[in-house]
Amino acid sequence: MSFQLSVQQLSCERGGIELFAGLDLAVTGGDIVQVAGPNGCGKSTLLKTLATLSSHYSGEINWCGESLHQVRLNFLSRLLYIGHKTGVKLQLTARENLAWLYPGPGSQIQIEEALAAMRLAGYEDRPCYTLSAGQQQRVALSRLLLSDAPLWLLDEPFTAIDKDGVEMLEGLLEKHARHGGAVVLTTHHTLGCEGMRTVNLQDYVPVAGVGT
């Protein structure tokens, strides 16, 4: 089940303004790629674009050699995307927040185990508005344990996570990569993951003045 996400000459825009241009990137099993750069350089936009959620781009994005939009469903079945807005609904409990995403028959137990591994045991049935920001983030990140998708796109996964949590997550990312998965993430933390690559979007600042 090998896979490759490759990007050629990608440029993305937000609100009609080009954020970066000429990005080449290839992600395969075993990779951990950190997307770096200052605020507003297009990190989240890049992740949204890779996740097929944004169409304001030019350039090529291929999944296993085929155009991403032609193999969209196949791609989505192997993708886990946790965006800046994590999708945790405050009126729902931690368990309910995960249940609609993983409705399979055996998933109740898995959800419980995942929440326990995220140190949320005992908080499963509390509405998420009673949880702290870090705990809410952990609810979203429980999906790392529930999903069997090989490609993870994580936008600022360490937001509001404490020091122990960051270490545990680093371990999770490394383990995922060792098992043939791949991770593309944005973060302002300095990570100590083995074999991690960094892509700095500042190196791809569009050349000013070239109009289309």
Added chain:
Amino acid sequence: MGSPMWAVLKNFWHKLGSPKWFYQMSSRWLPWLSAITLGLLVWGLVWGLAYAPMDAKQGNSYRIIFLHVPASFLAMVGYYVMAIAGIVGLVWRMKMAMWVLRAAAPLGAVLTFISLFSGAIWGKPTWGTWWVWDARITSMLILLFLYLGVMALQNAFENEDSGNRASAVLTIVGMINIPIIYKSVEWWNTLHQGATIKFTEAPSMHMDMFKPLLLMIVTFYLLYALVLIMNLRCEILRHERRSQWVRELALNGKLL
């Protein structure tokens, strides 16, 4: 079929997507199109307003038909122009098609308004009232609402591209709905008999009246195309204002 005709069409289609090509080509057509349209407009209006025979029942007041009917016609056609542009824009991601949609929306809304307004002016001497809930008038009013909804949605987005795509989806939904709305309103009107007055239906229209009307309809098609192209050229300049070719045009004083 690999006929040369097909190749020419394909080439033309491809070129239509290029704002620069369209702008330059339309600069060449525009004087001709304007002259022909203006000529036909004068001809049609003089024929219709001065030379066509007077109506036996309505006298001279019927003559507003030469404005009212073509406007109603093109108001309707204009919505389909928008919807087709929307489909092309969404499916082929053609920027130019989205700009056509932007250019066509206010034009269609104005034509619909002209149709309603001239209908009201016509209604006063004919039925003694400005407004009647006749099936056609009501349908026209709903068409105006549809146009205004599309325009409101277009302008509500900060990101223009999103606004274009959203309004394209809305026009397509509207296009599917228009026949349903028209049939429903027609049915509604027959249900509430009494308020009905047959309108613009001219079973025994004299050929001397019909010919200038036909001419005015053709003229309105040309007028529609003319204004649409002019609107579209404004859209092109607005979007391409930073590009080299627009700058050169501006520097050489050839923008208009």
Added chain:
Amino acid sequence: MSSGRDNTQAQHGYALAMLKRELILAYRKRGDLANPLLFFVMVISLVPLGISPDSSLLALLGSGMIWVVALLASLLSMDSLFRGDYEDGSLEQLLLMPQALLAPVLMKILAHWLMTGVPLALIAPLLAVMLSVPGEALGVLLLSLLVGTACFSLVGAIGAALTVALRRASLLLSLVVIPLYIPVLIFGTAAVHNAASGLSSAGPLAILGAFLALAIALAPFAIIAGLRIGVDG
């Protein structure tokens, strides 16, 4: 690759899970559920105050007023359909489901209809009695509103999807959607009028049913397209 049957089962699983989630959410925010209903009752009680308490006049206007106000009440509830999901990011997750989005989206709308359309339809006969609508028409009023509000939810969801990324879009949503509601209103009121005057309302009701079938078949495409544009913007 999973087999066809597994795939269908998985789809059912997602759809049911979505319905359950929506119903739980509606229950958690149950205070909001009464609002369209209260709006309905309050505006209807303005009718005799604004026009006349004369029961023969009210009988004439009543069913039409009930339909118009039910339309408005349903419309007011549309804005929130996708907004919460958009704001917290669950809409992105919905769009990233590795399967056809038709079923989950229809389930969201089904939940919306169960929570707004059905209560509106159920309370309508009561209001009809207060407006002196003839008793023979009450059953048809209920039935036509059940079908009609389902159409409103589906078509309104198109507007909700297209305006999901806009702040304070409630009014714009109304402008966009109201013209599309007109055929439903025409045949809904016609059904009730027919029943009130002793005619058969089978024809208008059948056409309402056809509208509903058409809306179920076509609206989801526009809704999903609208949601994608919203998330993209």
